[in-house]
Amino acid sequence: MGTGSSSHHHFVLQKAESAFKAAVLIQRWYRRYIARLEMRRRCTWTIFQSIEYSGHQDQVKLHDFFSYLVDHFTPSSQNERNFLSCMFAEERLLKDSEMETYCDYESIEVPDYYTGPHVSFPLLPDHATALVEAFKQKKQLHARYVLNILHEARKYLIQLPNINHISTCYSEEITVCGDLHGQLDDLIFIFYKNGLPSPERSYVFNGDFVDRGKHSIEILMILFAFMLVYPKEFHLNRGNHEDHLVNLRYGFTKEVMHKYKVNGKKILKMLQEVFCWLPLATLIDEKVLIIHGGISDKTDLELLEKLERHKIISTMKYTKKPEKKKAAEESRSISAWFPLKSRSVPSSPLRLSPHKGSRSASIPCTFTPDRKEIFKKVRQSVQLELKEGQQQMDFSEFKDKEPLRFPLESEPNSCDFQGVNQEEWKQVVDILWSDPMPQEGCKANTVRGGGCFFGPNVTEQVLQKYSLQFLIRSHECKQEGYEFCHNRKVLTIFSASNYYEVGSNRGAYVKLGPDLIPHIVQYQANKTTHTLTMRQRISRVEESALKALREKLFAHSSSLLAAFKSYDLDGSNFITLNDWSVAMESVLHLGLPWRVLRPQLVTHTINNMLEYKSWLNDLAKEQVSHENIQSSLLEVLYRNRSNLETIFRIIDSDHSGLISFDEFRQIWKLFSSHMNVDITDESICDMARSIDFNKDGNIDINEFLEAFRLVEQSYLEDKDSELKGSETNESSCSGQGVH
Amino acid sequence: ILLLHWILVFNAVDGNNGESLQAKAGLLELQKKIKEAFEVFDHEANDTVDVREIGTIIRSLGCCPSEGELHDLIAEVEEEEPTGYIRLEKFLPMMVKVLSERRYRPIPEDLLLQAFEVLDSAKEGFLTKEELVKYMTEEGEPFTEEEMEEMLSAALDPETNTIQYRDYLAMMVIDEN
Numbered sequence: 002m003g004t005g006s007s008s009h010h011h012f013v014l015q016k017a018e019s020a021f022k023a024a025v026l027i028q029r030w031y032r033r034y035i036a037r038l039e040m041r042r043r044c045t046w047t048i049f050q051s052i053e054y055s056g057h058q059d060q061v062k063l064h065d066f067f068s069y070l071v072d073h074f075t076p077s078s079q080n081e082r083n084f085l086s087c088m089f090a091e092e093r094l095l096k097d098s099e100m101e102t103y104c105d106y107e108s109i110e111v112p113d114y115y116t117g118p119h120v121s122f123p124l125l126p127d128h129a130t131a132l133v134e135a136f137k138q139k140k141q142l143h144a145r146y147v148l149n150i151l152h153e154a155r156k157y158l159i160q161l162p163n164i165n166h167i168s169t170c171y172s173e174e175i176t177v178c179g180d181l182h183g184q185l186d187d188l189i190f191i192f193y194k195n196g197l198p199s200p201e202r203s204y205v206f207n208g209d210f211v212d213r214g215k216h217s218i219e220i221l222m223i224l225f226a227f228m229l230v231y232p233k234e235f236h237l238n239r240g241n242h243e244d245h246l247v248n249l250r251y252g253f254t255k256e257v258m259h260k261y262k263v264n265g266k267k268i269l270k271m272l273q274e275v276f277c278w279l280p281l282a283t284l285i286d287e288k289v290l291i292i293h294g295g296i297s298d299k300t301d302l303e304l305l306e307k308l309e310r311h312k313i314i315s316t317m318k319y320t321k322k323p324e325k326k327k328a329a330e331e332s333r334s335i336s337a338w339f340p341l342k343s344r345s346v347p348s349s350p351l352r353l354s355p356h357k358g359s360r361s362a363s364i365p366c367t368f369t370p371d372r373k374e375i376f377k378k379v380r381q382s383v384q385l386e387l388k389e390g391q392q393q394m395d396f397s398e399f400k401d402k403e404p405l406r407f408p409l410e411s412e413p414n415s416c417d418f419q420g421v422n423q424e425e426w427k428q429v430v431d432i433l434w435s436d437p438m439p440q441e442g443c444k445a446n447t448v449r450g451g452g453c454f455f456g457p458n459v460t461e462q463v464l465q466k467y468s469l470q471f472l473i474r475s476h477e478c479k480q481e482g483y484e485f486c487h488n489r490k491v492l493t494i495f496s497a498s499n500y501y502e503v504g505s506n507r508g509a510y511v512k513l514g515p516d517l518i519p520h521i522v523q524y525q526a527n528k529t530t531h532t533l534t535m536r537q538r539i540s541r542v543e544e545s546a547l548k549a550l551r552e553k554l555f556a557h558s559s560s561l562l563a564a565f566k567s568y569d570l571d572g573s574n575f576i577t578l579n580d581w582s583v584a585m586e587s588v589l590h591l592g593l594p595w596r597v598l599r600p601q602l603v604t605h606t607i608n609n610m611l612e613y614k615s616w617l618n619d620l621a622k623e624q625v626s627h628e629n630i631q632s633s634l635l636e637v638l639y640r641n642r643s644n645l646e647t648i649f650r651i652i653d654s655d656h657s658g659l660i661s662f663d664e665f666r667q668i669w670k671l672f673s674s675h676m677n678v679d680i681t682d683e684s685i686c687d688m689a690r691s692i693d694f695n696k697d698g699n700i701d702i703n704e705f706l707e708a709f710r711l712v713e714q715s716y717l718e719d720k721d722s723e724l725k726g727s728e729t730n731e732s733s734c735s736g737q738g739v740h
Numbered sequence: 741i742l743l744l745h746w747i748l749v750f751n752a753v754d755g756n757n758g759e760s761l762q763a764k765a766g767l768l769e770l771q772k773k774i775k776e777a778f779e780v781f782d783h784e785a786n787d788t789v790d791v792r793e794i795g796t797i798i799r800s801l802g803c804c805p806s807e808g809e810l811h812d813l814i815a816e817v818e819e820e821e822p823t824g825y826i827r828l829e830k831f832l833p834m835m836v837k838v839l840s841e842r843r844y845r846p847i848p849e850d851l852l853l854q855a856f857e858v859l860d861s862a863k864e865g866f867l868t869k870e871e872l873v874k875y876m877t878e879e880g881e882p883f884t885e886e887e888m889e890e891m892l893s894a895a896l897d898p899e900t901n902t903i904q905y906r907d908y909l910a911m912m913v914i915d916e917n
Contacts (some may be wrong), residue, residue: 024857024880031883031891032849033911036799043780439784534894579769594776597800695855 026172044597047544049501051591053478054448054552056643060250060317060596060653061450065645095274104271106148109264120146120226122153129226130197134191136219137189146265147222148396154225157232158278161309164302165236165283167203169515175203177291178510179475179494180240183253185506186526187498188223191215194524195510198227198235205283206432207475207494208240208293212251218260218268225275239279239310240293240475245269246317250647258656266656277311289517295435295474295491297453298443301428306421308425310476316451317432337538436477437491440473457487464490470517482523483508498525502545504538509682553589555620556639560588565613575610578603634684637673642706649702659699686732688732767836775836778828785898787828791818794826803837803844813838828831849913856905866902 074416095104108185111119118135120128120142132142160240169175181188198204206224211217227235241247246253248269257264257272282305283291421429435453440443441456460472472489478500485495511525533541554561564587568580576584581603582595603611622637638645653660669685777800779787781793789797793815795810805813817830838844859875860867867875868893876883876891883891895908 019858020875021879023858025806026847026852026855026880026884027859027912028880030852032795032807033799033846035806035890036796039796040777047780081857122809153858180828203778236780345794366852439786535890579772582772592782596773596781736780 005342021491036626038536038539040597041543041601044594045539045543046505047551047593048598049590051507051593052546052549055553055653056433057449059641059643060247060647063250063647066644067649075513077468079456087189093232095270098204100152100274104148104152104267106145106152109143109145109148109184111145115143117141117143118146120149122149123227124150124153124226126199126230129223130471132223132226133189133192133197136216136223140698141260142219144224144261144268147218147261147268147682148271149333150222150225150229151268151275153229155271155275155278156228158280159311161278161280161728163281163306163308165205165238165280166287167205167283168235168286169513169517173201174512174514175205175285176510176512177205177207177473177494179207179496179508180209181220181243182207182209182213182476182497183217183220183256184209184497184499185214185216185219187218187496187524187527190508190526191496191510194522195512198231200231200234203234203236205236205285205291206416207239207283207291208279208474209475210237210240210243212248213243213500214252215256217256218291224246236283237279238283238291239276239315239433240282243276243279243316244315245273245276245284247681248272249650250643253427253658254650258658269656271316277314279307281310281429282490284514286515286517287468288514289473290467290469290471292432292454294433294476295431295455296459296460296472297431298462299428299433300467302430305432308421308428308431313426313429316433317569365386367703395582412707418700427460434476437474437486437493438564439486444687457490460487460490473511473519478506479509480506482507483511485523492519494521499527502542504528504533504542505545543601550593551602551620554585555624556636557588558621558636562583562613562617564695565617569613569646574614575607575612578606578611581613641672645672646702646706654701657680658702662698662700771832774801774832774839775828778831782828788825789828789831790823790828791822793833793887798835798838798844800844801839803838805844809844815914818869822898850907852909853906856909858903865906866904869896869901869903872903 004468008069058066085090117140118128118131135142150600167175176191178191192198196202207738210220210224224235224237228237242253254269257268260266281292282302282491299724315346326609367659431452434449435446436449436452437460438454438456443453443455443459443460446452446454460611463469464471471492473494475494475496477493477495478497479493479495482495486493492511494509494511495506496508496510498506502525504525507523508526509521512522514520552730561584564575564584567579568576568584578596578599582599585595586593603616605612605616624635649660650656650663652664666682666685670682757891767883778787781789782809783790791814794814798805798813799811814826815832817826817834818826819830820828820864856867857863859871872892872895873888877888894911895903895905897904
């Protein structure tokens with residue numbers, strides 16, 4: 002009692018108060034730190050997504066280019082027609098009689114020194130498991146077995162309906178997995194965590210097994226093996242990447258040719274035969290519809306069940322049934338692929354006019370008469386060169402063997418291949434390419450160039466029409482590996498973790514029991530991410546995104562310089578940071594939050610002003626330097642690298658990895674005239690000379706691309722083995738009920 | 741924008757006019773900055789953001805409010821009948837005010853250090869894991885389990901099981917820059 006105790010009391014109170022205050026201070030500070038990290042994480046994600054989407058648009062630009070060729074380059078001789086036909090992939094399925102001779106795997110001998118797995122038919126569960134084990138140990142399956150499995154897979158798939166109807170009463174639960182994109186680690190992890198397929202454990206894999214990752218063929222082999230061993234329990238849906246045209250661009254073709262130098266071409270041909278027979282959808286208990294992309298307001302399940310799915314070899318190009326000679330105009334390849342829009346910016350970027358309807362296959366509208374003149378001249382000179390170039394090319398392969406489905410030709414006997422009608426084709430494109438959107442309605446998917454964006458009302462409409470409970474789809478990478486939308490009626494499930502970069506996102510799969518309540522399991526197949534703190538993880542992914550972004554910035558250096566100059570009114574070489582932000586968006590159209598990103602991209606400012614010329618120079622220095630190459634040429638290369646690579650691979654129809662210098666030059670000329678870039682013949686020669694490619698006048702495509710660092714990071718061998726450890730880890734396991 | 745630029749240059753001599761125009765330009769830029777940060781979280785592209793992300797946006801714009809202060813700010817911009825979403829048109833003017841008045845400034849390093857020292861009752865230059873967890877999850881505006889785990893993952897020295905707070909702070913400061 003008395004002052005003693007009250008002052009002690011007071012002291013204790015004071016101490017408690019100051020401890021409280023100190024705690025609040027620290028918490029306040031820490032929460033702000035975390036918030037800034039979260040903002041950086043979001044921006045990093047936005048960067049990756051916008052770069053990915055602009056990559057999709059490249060594909061559509063490529064088709065514009067081909068259509069441009071079709072429209073503006075009338076071949077006047079069989080030879081020229083043949084040359085052009087190089088650019089269009091053969092789209093014809095082998096007749097049964099041809100199958101045996103073409104895909105004669107039995108004659109392929111497996112040497113004694115082969116240490117990989119052996120496969121024999123009928124396939125047993127042990128064989129399938131052995132494959133998984135072998136691939137874990139980095140073995141490669143021999144071409145003979147690959148072809149054998151593909152052969153059997155095709156035989157089996159042919160008798161499946163377009164829509165698989167499965168039920169939860171056969172096995173206790175069904176596990177649905179999304180995109181794998183060649184990432185074997187994720188598949189192995191799923192089997193490890195969830196268990197191997199068995200009569201009690203059903204699986205549905207929802208497309209996009211291949212491309213981008215380095216083990217697409219291994220994934221296919223495992224999936225097909227289990228499908229053959231457990232036909233009632235193991236189901237596959239086709240994705241938009243189960244398509245040879247898409248594979249040319251996104252890496253599967255390259256992977257096959259790299260791993261199977263002798264038999265690669267056969268394997269690729271067989272793959273076409275197998276992909277087109279993959280079912281389009283799976284229906285669980287008549288209540289849950291699983292499709293790879295999405296739906297549209299026109300989705301008609303009855304139509305989808307009835308159409309001849311194998312006639313759609315590629316969803317990228319619709320070819321009508323060949324008409325009589327007179328209708329050469331109409332038999333031109335129609336692309337239901339339409340003009341692009343940058344995902345985020347409302348106005349249309351580039352030179353595409355917004356009002357184009359479904360027929361986009363022609364040139365951008367900003368075609369001025371002068372340009373037409375230029376193109377005419379180029380065309381004439383190219384035609385001339387082609388005539389000269391013919392002698393150097395060997396067309397014997399095309400002339401006799403396989404009649405081509407090149408659209409300009411309308412030979413009635415070209416083949417007995419009958420196409421599907423346009424409505425059917427569009428139904429399939431919608432299923433494989435569409436994405437959900439938050440707004441009501443259904444509009445063309447201008448980001449991907451095909452399929453649509455469908456709103457919650459469309460989902461509701463389709464669900465009601467067919468008495469379904471919800472949709473499961475994949476097709477889009479999600480940070481958490483999954484995402485619900487449309488009032489939990491649409492579930493996106495994505496199974497390729499670390500898709501953009503190590504640490505960028507989780508993968509997930511979903512399990513359904515007879516109650517049809519989705520239980521989600523997430524994971525991240527890389528051990529390294531666990532030893533890192535959140536900050537380190539985010540930094541790493543962020544650095545990768547920024548690098549990709551800076552490369553893109555470099556590819557637009559000239560336009561950026563022009564834009565900056567327009568803000569530098571007093572010629573001081575300085576612009577405000579605000580002007581920088583505005584200029585960046587006006588040139589790049591990526592819809593990125595430039596003001597938020599600015600501290601990461603612009604590090605040196607004086608009085609809040611940027612000396613833009615040196616900033617652009619620093620950007621350039623970061624890329625590989627080729628002093629003898631015009632920087633504007635380098636820019637063009639970077640801007641168009643994925644299209645260039647695809648074109649080269651199309652030209653290289655025998656997949657040898659080599660194209661002739663003349664082919665290279667001709668393509669370059671046509672391409673640069675279409676892209677409206679002024680490239681002189683001399684600079685092309687300089688470019689070629691700068692790579693040491695003395696292989697009898699041929700260019701090694703891979704060497705060329707690598708020389709200019711045009712190959713995406715994921716293809717660089719050492720980086721891959723360094724980052725993707727052989728062990729996987731379950732980062733978190735969250736089961737979630739729904740409804 | 742070009743026109744504005746010219747006006748600025750032109751009026752450089754005329755002090756009064758130039759100032760107010762400059763202020764306008766500054767305001768415009770501030771608004772753009774806020775809008776950009778907001779849009780990063782505007783997933784449906786309809787100028788609304790989930791109320792749970794507002795704190796992140798405000799903090800990433802440079803402010804350092806306490807949770808209590810944050811709740812007050814949110815209350816200012818919420819709809820009368822809370823929808824779970826905050827609209828840009830309400831958020832923007834509030835944020836402009838907050839930023840121009842320079843409210844909720846970040847905490848200087850030395851003050852942070854003092855805070856740790858207050859908690860370090862034994863004055864040993866470090867905190868034990870238990871001490872830090874106790875303070876952060878029981879005092880002040882308590883951390884969630886997740887927040888605590890995350891802080892520990894970076895702050896805890898696994899060998900000694902202590903938080904060497906001077907080193908920790910030094911590291912975080914470098915990070916920030």
